[in-house]
Amino acid sequence: MSELMGKVIEFGGGQSPQFHPNVDIRPGPGVDIIANLEEPLSIEDMTYDAAWCSYALEHISWRHIKDFLKEVCRILKPQGKFVVITANLKEQARIIASKEWGDPKDEFYESRLVFGDLDFLENSHKCGLSPELAIKWFQEAGFGIVNIEPHPKCSTDMIIRATKSAPIIDRFTWIKNEINMLS
Secondary structure, rough: OOOOOOOEEEOOOOOOOOOOOEEEEEOOOOOOOEOOOOOOOOOOOOOEEEOOOEOOOHHHOOHHHHHHHHHHHHHHEEEEEEEEEEEEEHHHHHHHHOOOOOOOOOHHHHHHHOOOOOOOOOOOOOOOOOOOHHHHHHHHEEEEEEEEEEEEOOOEEEOOOOOOOOOOHHHHHHHHHHOOOOO
16 A cells, blocks of 8 residues: 555545545544445545545445546546455356355355345445456546456455546647746
8 A cells, every 4th residue: 555645535444444534424433524435525626646445345336336436536636546455256256156165054145245135234245346347447437557456365355556547638738838837
């Protein structure tokens, strides 16, 4: 996390955030901003240098993930960093298919882990990303560089490191800026 420098915001840190301000859906001792991550954020554009999200992305509905990523991109400065730790659905599916993992006392453990829970329990997952889908959606949201690496302590999780694209300046805007600087 050494790449997270400057003004950093954390999404979903709950009671033990690593960065402040911390944004979470429910109040708690470590929560600075209470917000539903499935809705637009009341944070100004280009306010932060970096964002951190550890094990919260999978709890956002797949219907709202793209909008959330666009919101994070919106509040980051150009070249801002976004580091996410989340479940790797592709790796989870591979392990589930190989029957190498699970809780023998709970026959539906794996399906609830991947697909959430019909009882909508507090900790159920609402989406899952493969590395390929994560790259596609992050890039569509405005992140130019997106790297995925396996989590060193959990083979079914991944670390996503994304950098917000710098704005493209056309020749007219560049010349106008240069003239303004000379005036």
